[in-house]
Amino acid sequence: MKKTAPPPSFPDSYRSTCPVASVLDIVGDKWTLIVVRDLFLGKHRYGEFQASPESIPTNILAERLKRLEAAGLIKKEFYQDNPPRAEYFLTSRGAALGPILRAMREWGKEHIPGVVFPEKIAPPEIRE
Amino acid sequence: MKKTAPPPSFPDSYRSTCPVASVLDIVGDKWTLIVVRDLFLGKHRYGEFQASPESIPTNILAERLKRLEAAGLIKKEFYQDNPPRAEYFLTSRGAALGPILRAMREWGKEHIPGVVFPEKIAPPEIRE
């Protein structure tokens, strides 16, 4: 039986054994959680991520999708071969980031005037 | 006379009106939340932040402390004049980041093998 993600180990991949620091080593940058947010908003395709209001640069998007897949947080599924076209889905490991995003959403709502709540937050479709 | 936090406004300071994206515009990098974590762990002085196991570069630390203060998340308090020596404290706005750190800690605990939970998590000392 195939495991979802071979999790990296210390001390190679992480700065310290602190859980917070280690999470930041995986998703602690300007763009990664934006992509994860989009997945929670029901987006699955490259073009949908690109169309988000933050305008992620295309090379950054491609690289982050690879890293998220390598980290076992998302799964890439081809829905046609020629030309190759894929959709991206959260794994259960990736979907477990939900509480982090919710906490950020709450903080933003309470402490940044002018932010707008997205209406559509469906429970994410998960693929292992 | 300086107010605690004149919150910045759209569209200058933020990529979009999404609360998650806006939070990431403030704390979405490799180091900022490490400093905030240290404040939650009861650290208050420059040397204490530097001594953390992640070994933050000193110029980065100085810059992040300035940014956190500018964002109204921490308060700098001098406890002597010559030479000038200060301690840093979370504001209530900064302390409200607690749920985000807790969610990260939980995710790390569940999904990254080998991370170690810090024992000492006191309710933070808040200064406005």
Place this chain on the structure above:
DNA sequence: CCATATCACTTGCAGATTGCAAGCATCAAG
């Protein structure tokens, strides 16, 4: 005194990362 040390930074600079723009492969439509 004077040398050495410490603390909280600042400065210089090489190297890594980011982001804009353009290119590329594949197929579809007109």
Place this chain on the structure above:
DNA sequence: CTTGATGCTTGCAATCTGCAAGTGATATGG
């Protein structure tokens, strides 16, 4: 045959990071 869309990759300038060294200001040991 030309134009367009999609999902990327590549080139490169500008920005950011991080290591090392420097800078006051004071304290300490000999």
